[in-house]
Amino acid sequence: MEPITAWLREKNPGLDGPIDTDEDLIEARLIDSMDFLEFIDLLEELSGSSIDLQEVTIDDFRTLGRVRERFLSGVN
Template sequence: MKQIAEWIRTKNPELDREPGLQEDLIEARLIDSLDFLEFIYLLESFSGRPIDLGEVSVDDFRTLERIEHRFLTPAAGAGS
């Protein structure tokens, strides 16, 4: 999660802290539509599996906590 938080910080140089685990990344505009596909590729590289955009919703990307649960835990590929 540290690397994901660091990616968010590089995209938001005005951010002087790491985003919180439950902070709404979309509401806070820390992940915008222009960077979203790059973010998907980043998650795919960390998880080692593709993300089917037809099987996810925007809510799956709202918080670092949800991202970790949905994409980066061992059971995440089993239809979380």
């Protein structure tokens, strides 16, 4: 999860403290519509798999816990 939190911190330089695994990244405006495709590219790179946007919902990207569960569960 470190590459994801590093990316979030890069996009949000004023972010202080840890990011909870259940914090809503979208509601907290840590991911916005302008960065969303870049975030998907990062997840594809980390997981080694393509993400079919027809098979996911916005809730799959809402928290770090859900991102881990949905896209990175088989990644060390």
